[in-house]
Amino acid sequence: MATIExxxxxxxxxxxxxxxxxxxxxxxxxxxxxxxxxxxxxDEAMNAALxxxxxxxxxxxxxxxxxxxxxxxxxVEFMRRVSGETGVRLVPCTGIYxxxxxxxxxxxxxxxxxxxxxxxxxxxxxxxxDIKAAFIKCAADEPGVxxxxxxxxxAAARASSQTxxxxxxxxxxxxxxxxxQLEIFTEEGVDPGKVQIAHTGDTDxxxxxxxxxxxxxxxxxxxxxxxxxxxxxxxxxxxxxLLRRGHADRLFLSADVVATIDWFPDEAVQxxxxxxxxxxxxSMTLVFEKVIPELREEGVFTDETFxxxxxxxxxAWLAG
Ligand SMILES: [Zn+2]
Numbered sequence: 001m002a003t004i005e006x007x008x009x010x011x012x013x014x015x016x017x018x019x020x021x022x023x024x025x026x027x028x029x030x031x032x033x034x035x036x037x038x039x040x041x042x043d044e045a046m047n048a049a050l051x052x053x054x055x056x057x058x059x060x061x062x063x064x065x066x067x068x069x070x071x072x073x074x075x076v077e078f079m080r081r082v083s084g085e086t087g088v089r090l091v092p093c094t095g096i097y098x099x100x101x102x103x104x105x106x107x108x109x110x111x112x113x114x115x116x117x118x119x120x121x122x123x124x125x126x127x128x129x130d131i132k133a134a135f136i137k138c139a140a141d142e143p144g145v146x147x148x149x150x151x152x153x154x155a156a157a158r159a160s161s162q163t164x165x166x167x168x169x170x171x172x173x174x175x176x177x178x179x180x181q182l183e184i185f186t187e188e189g190v191d192p193g194k195v196q197i198a199h200t201g202d203t204d205x206x207x208x209x210x211x212x213x214x215x216x217x218x219x220x221x222x223x224x225x226x227x228x229x230x231x232x233x234x235x236x237x238x239x240x241x242l243l244r245r246g247h248a249d250r251l252f253l254s255a256d257v258v259a260t261i262d263w264f265p266d267e268a269v270q271x272x273x274x275x276x277x278x279x280x281x282x283s284m285t286l287v288f289e290k291v292i293p294e295l296r297e298e299g300v301f302t303d304e305t306f307x308x309x310x311x312x313x314x315x316a317w318l319a320g
Contacts, residue, residue, distance in 0.1 A: 002319035005122075005132040006063070006089040007080040016089070017062030019314035022168075022198060022222040022254035023284045025049040025066055025082050025090065028073040028262035040262070046081065049259040052284045053086040059288040064088055065314065067168050067198070069095040069137040073262075076131045091318065094121035095137030095156060097170065100146045111154040118159035134318060136160055139170035140177035145184070153181060157188030164320050166194040168220075173203035174229075182215050192216030194320050196252070202229040204238040213250055218317050222254035224291050225282030228272070232279060236294055243300040248308045252317075253287045 003010040026045050033040050053064065068074045076092050083090045095118060096106070106114055121133040136156040140149050156167050167185060171178045178197045185195050197212050201221030212219055221239050223229055242251060264272070272278045281290065295301035 004091060004315075004318045005134040006091050007076055007083050007131050008089055009130075010132075011089060013315050013319040016311070016315055016318070018060045018310045019063040019065060020056060020061055020254050020284060020287070020310075021065045021196075021252035021314055021317075022067055022220055022256050023052070023064050024068050024072065024256070024258040024261075025053060025064075025079060026073060026075070026260050027068060027258040028260070029071060030073040030075075032262065033073055045260045046078070049078075049082045050085055052257060052259040053082055053088050056284045056288075057086065057088060059285060061088060061284075063091060063314070064284070065091045065135075065168075065318070067093050067135075067137045067170075069093055069097045071097045074126075076126045076129055080129075080131065091134045092126060092131060093135045093137040093168065094118045094126065094133035094159070096152045097137060097139045098148065098152065099139060099141040100143045100148050102148045102151070106151075107148075111151050111158060114151065114155035115158040115162070118155060119162050122159065122163045122165050133165065135166045135168055137168050137170070138181075140175075140181055141170065141172045142175055144175050145177060145180045150184060153184045154188055157185045157190045160185075160190050160194060161188065164194075166196065166317055166320055168196045168198050171197050171199050173200060173205065173208055176208070178208070178212050178217075179215070182212060182217050186215075191320075193218075194317075196220060196317055199223055199229070199256070201235055201238065204230065204234045206238065206241060209238070209242065210245075213247055218250055218252065218313070220252045220254065222252055223256045224253070225255050225257070225279040225286050226277075227279060228277040236291065236298075239291070240295060240298050240300045243295065243305065248305050249313065251309065252313060253291055253309055255282060255284060255286045257282060257284045257286075
């Protein structure tokens, strides 16, 4: 029986239950937070995380896959507290979230040395705790698959090969990163069935999406509410068509919420909402409150689909 690592310890894969595949309880740059801690309000961050995660329990969520890696301020003790207070399991990762930049530490070390650290997180524990990583995160964005990004992808692939851990790759369809990301993983010998190309739902180009599906990857339609990348209605039309074409067994629905994020001053976030770049109802419950009801009305989403997308798919991807 496969077990999945969570911040509350390993659980039987069959017990994961209803699972949200991509939500962040907090997102911030750990170097800024370390150097200027007074810029951060710990209570506010915790309360925001608790509010978001608690709300999901009303929709039966038992597990949230939390893909915050290096440069997102991964902090498994923070996650353990959120999980302890809400009763929702959080599934942590290892990996590096960069669009190109790497610290000298990694610039001057090999892919294999990077992979060694990922493996340590997976096999021994993260940040001196007994909490183990369940998957590996990496990213490619507007700069494309730069040499540094490729290095992280190869390290992720090698750590996956050594441990069997699945990979979640942040992608940018507008820069056509997905196919190359998948290609690197398969070059390294990773089974594409272990690979989730996150943010594939940022495009409504069905040929691009089905290219990744044909390649054997999982796809994340996981940024509902982030209008700046693709408006909600287009996300829905794309999801509906993918469901009609029989891809329910290969996709995920989520919102990529960050309960708090330090990338922008507070007033700028408000500006994004007012400017229509982010939906006002962007939240960890958006998929349950709006996405699924609309897809049901469209006739492409049933109770069976729910079981597939929110229970079977997360289990299958995580358990490999
Ligand atoms: Zn994310």
